[in-house]
Amino acid sequence: MPRLLRPSLARSAGLALVAAASVAMLSGCTPGAAAPSETAAPPNASASPTPGATAAPTEEPEEPTPFSIGCDELLTPDQLYEFNPNFGTHPDYEPASAEVITIVEEDAGTACGYLNQTSGEVIEVGVATPSPKAGETRRNEAAMTSHVVPTYGTPPDIEGYFTQAGGGGVAQVFHGPYWIVIESAALFEPGDAAQLVAAVIGNLPEA
Helix, strand or coil, X not given: CCCCCCHHHHHHHHHHHHHHHHHHHHHHCCCCCCCCCCCCCCCCCCCCCCCCCCCCCCCCCCCCECXXXXXXXXXXXXXXXXXXXXXXXXXXXXXXCHHHHHHHHCCCCEXXXXXECCCCXXXXXXXXXXXXXXXXXXXXXXXXXXXXXXXXXXXXXEEEEEEEXXXXXXXXEEEXXXXXXXXXXXXXXXXXXXXXXXXXXXXXXXX
């Protein structure tokens, strides 16, 4: 015949079972470790360069169109004689005017010298066809440093300027693609260069 548990032992066994069940339930409710969150990129991080990307091409400088003409064509002997019978082509001419030097060295133009056989005065004449950007620069400089001479021609076909410099006069004329400079100690006022300006313009090839 089976033995019956005493009431005190049965009560103790029941409490032990309840306690064990509670521990099991509590251990089952323990939260697990949180999933790692994604790390945000630093706010100042720069984007990686796109493979194959190249820098913008550097703008190439504009080149002038070289201009050449014989000195007897730029001002003919007859035109020089009409201006002053003492002038003729200078056999040993070297450019001395700052503007004429620019015409030759920077704008690939032509420079001619005409010598007064009596006084030794020299008339320098330079002609170039500068690049559009350089031509605009020459015009702006002439407008800022010289006086407008409307008698040289009608703008915009012909823009004329004159100034005194170095004891002489400097006439600058812009006609189509041409930049024309005439400088001499023999030129004292704008009208002194008018005949030469008209002769040079008339002798230039049509642009």
